[in-house]
Amino acid sequence: MRELSLDRLRTLVAIADLGSFAAAARELHLAPPTVSLHISELEERIGAPLLLRQRAQVRPSGIGETLIARARQLLAAADQALEEVGRQVQGLAGRVRLGASTGAIAYLLPQALEQLGRSHPGIDVQVMVLTSQETLARLAAGALDIGLVALPQAPVAGLTVQPWRRDPVMAFLPASWRAPRVVTPAWLAAQPLILNAPETRLSRLTTEWFARGGEHPVARIQLNFNDAIKSLVGAGYGATLLPHEASAQGAAVALDPRIVMRPLRPALWRPLGIAHRTGQPEPATRHVLEALWALKQLRQPRTAG
Structure with missing residues (x-):
């Protein structure tokens, strides 16, 4: 022995x-x-x-x-x-590793974590700020359990990606500007712009939106941190295009009074998906997924155009 x-x-x-x-x-x-x-x-x-x-x-x-x-x-x-x-x-405890963008972490994830904390306080969710591609790569490598990713995504062996939410992209403008009720590519392209970094899915969405209107503007600055972008908008530095996240009940996210939000014409949407490894998830991971699915929008906010 x-x-x-x-x-x-x-x-x-x-x-x-x-x-x-x-x-x-x-x-x-x-x-x-x-x-x-x-x-x-x-x-x-x-x-x-x-x-x-x-x-x-x-x-x-x-x-x-x-x-x-x-x-x-x-x-x-x-x-x-x-x-x-x-x-x-039994699903009463456990660690779940989750990757998501800054926007999802700031405005969507807290609602899910609050609900999870009430129903399963023993589950520890570790959150990492990642792009969608980084999230999928870490999921495939086993370094993450759940990812919130922009859609569409190319299939990845061993991963399941399901549509989760569809949030409208809106124009966020300094309140001091004389802005139209509905923002078009031609009007916005003539303004100083603060846009998402080019490696993000949102950057590609907004570039395509401008291109459909025949516009190809150059941003004053490109960032991958939505709160920093909004701070610059509030300071009057420029305008931006960002998703307008709302809760599952349709409650609006609080907005800085120095910022006004306008719908786009044509309308633009940012779809998000939930990604995880294919197969039966562990109980703790399943409970986190259930909390996230509770935030799936049942009714889309109205947008003009």
């Missing part, structure tokens, strides 16, 4: 607590010869007697007391590990 067996250690601790081989056998529901074999194997592995056999009492030797103290710690740790794993199997 090369390694110490927890079963053998449990037998040793039971004998020390109960004072006899026979009592330990009854407590552990083992045959007396099995209890004797456990101790013989342990003593052979240690190379020294662990128990002192007296007339009507079995007591630990000095070496036995040292091993018993360590055995109690090991057995307690093993029991705790089994309890923790059991809670994860």
